[in-house]
Amino acid sequence: MKLTLVEEIISTEDLRGVIEEVKEYKKWFIHNQIKLKVSQRHKVSIRPELSNAAEALLDQANDGKELTATKIEDLIGYLEHCLIKSPLVRITLAAIPSAPIKHKIVAWLRTNISPSMLVDFRFNSSLLGGMVVISGSHIYDWSLRRQLLESKDKLDGVLRRV
Amino acid sequence: MPKELKQQLIEESEEEYRKILERSSTRLSKELDETVERINLSVKKMSADVVTKELKSYEHLFEQYKNNALEEFDSSKEQTSNYQNELKAKLLEDIEKEKERLFALIDNKLSDAVMAFLLEAMQHEVDLGAQSDYLLKLLEEHKEEFKQALGS
Numbered sequence: 001m002k003l004t005l006v007e008e009i010i011s012t013e014d015l016r017g018v019i020e021e022v023k024e025y026k027k028w029f030i031h032n033q034i035k036l037k038v039s040q041r042h043k044v045s046i047r048p049e050l051s052n053a054a055e056a057l058l059d060q061a062n063d064g065k066e067l068t069a070t071k072i073e074d075l076i077g078y079l080e081h082c083l084i085k086s087p088l089v090r091i092t093l094a095a096i097p098s099a100p101i102k103h104k105i106v107a108w109l110r111t112n113i114s115p116s117m118l119v120d121f122r123f124n125s126s127l128l129g130g131m132v133v134i135s136g137s138h139i140y141d142w143s144l145r146r147q148l149l150e151s152k153d154k155l156d157g158v159l160r161r162v
Numbered sequence: 163m164p165k166e167l168k169q170q171l172i173e174e175s176e177e178e179y180r181k182i183l184e185r186s187s188t189r190l191s192k193e194l195d196e197t198v199e200r201i202n203l204s205v206k207k208m209s210a211d212v213v214t215k216e217l218k219s220y221e222h223l224f225e226q227y228k229n230n231a232l233e234e235f236d237s238s239k240e241q242t243s244n245y246q247n248e249l250k251a252k253l254l255e256d257i258e259k260e261k262e263r264l265f266a267l268i269d270n271k272l273s274d275a276v277m278a279f280l281l282e283a284m285q286h287e288v289d290l291g292a293q294s295d296y297l298l299k300l301l302e303e304h305k306e307e308f309k310q311a312l313g314s
Contacts, residue, residue: 087312093297095290104294108301113308125285129293130300138311142300148280155273 003060003078004115005086007103008053011120012088019079021054026072033069086116090134094127094143 009015028048035045050058058067061075091105102121109117124132129144163171290297301308 093290094285094293097290101290101294101297105297105301108298112301112305113312126281128281128284129296131297133308135308135311140304140307140311142304144284145281148277152273152277155276159269159272159276 003057003075005082005110005118006053006056006060007107008051008056010102010106010118012083012118014053015079015083015086015118018051018053018057019076019083021048021050022057022072022076022079024048025050025054025058026069026076029067029072030069082116082118086118087114087135088118088120090120090122092122092124092127092132092134094123094125094129094131096123097121 005015009018025048028045032045057075057079058072061067061071063071089109093101097105102119106117106119109119127143127145128148130142130147132143133140
C-alpha cells in the first residue's frame with residue numbers, strides 16, 4: 001500500500017483534521033463490522049460524511065481491494081507519522097491565497113522538495129508581492145518590499161537625474 | 163755807590179723788571195689765550211666727535227630696530243595671510259561637507275517618502291492570481307537553497 005498526502009491536505013491543521021476524521025471513521029467501521037457479524041439483519045448505521053481528503057486517503061488505503069480495520073489503522077499511523085516527521089514551512093504572501101494558488105505551491109514543493117511537505121500559509125499585505133518563507137531557523141525574504149528596500153540606493157541616483 | 167745812583171739803578175731795574183714782567187705777562191696772556199683757544203677747539207672737536215659717534219650708534223641701532231620691526235611685521239603679515247587662507251580653505255571644505263550632508267539627507271528623506279508612498283499605494287488590492295507564475299518562478303530559482311536548508 002503506497003500512501004501519499006493528497007492535495008487537499010496542505011497545513012498541519014488540515015492533517016490533524018483528517019486524522020480525526022479517519023479515527024472517527026475507524027470507530028464507525030469497527031462498530032459496523034461488529035453489528036454485521038452479530039446479525040445481518042441489523043441496520044447499517046449511516047456512514048459518516050467524510051471530506052474529499054479523507055475519502056481519497058481511504059481509497060489509497062484500500063488499494064482497490066476491500067477496506068479493513070488494519071488498513072485504516074495503517075493509514076492513521078502514516079498520517080500521524082507525517083504530522084511528526086513531515087517538513088513544515090510557513091509561507092507568507094501579500095494577500096490571502098486562494099485554494100488553487102495554495103495547491104499549485106504545495107504541489108511544486110511536494111514534487112521538488114519533499115512529498116510529505118506541509119505548509120502554513122499566512123498573509124501580510126505590506127509584502128506587496130512575492131513571499132517570505134520560514135523553514136526551521138531559515139528565513140527567506142523574497143518579497144517585493146524587500147526588493148524595493150534593497151534598491152533604495154538606486155532611488156537616490158534616479159531622484160538626482162529627474 | 164751813591165745813593166742816587168743806587169736809587170736810579172734800582173728804579174731802572176724796577177723799570178726793566180716791570181717791562182720784562184709786562185712782556186712776559188703779555189706773552190703769557192697771549193699764549194694762554196692761544197692755549198685756551200686750542201683747548202676749546204679740541205674740546206669742541208672731541209665733543210663733536212663723541213656726539214657724531216653717539217648719533218651714528220643711535221642711528222645704527224634705530225636702523226636695526228626698524229629693520230627688525232619691519233621683518234616681524236612682514237612675518238606677521240605673511241602668517242596672517244596664511245592663516246586667512248587656511249581658514250578660507252577650511253570654511254570652503256566645511257561648507258562643501260555640509261552641502262553633501264544636506265543633499266544626502268534630502269535624498270534619504272525623498273527615498274523614504276517614495277518608499278512609504280509605494281508601500282502604502284501598492285499594498286491594497288494585491289492580486290495573487292496575477293502573481294502565481296511569479297511565485298512558482300521564485301521557488302524554482304531558490305530550489306537548491308531550499309533543499310539545503312531542509313537538509314540541514
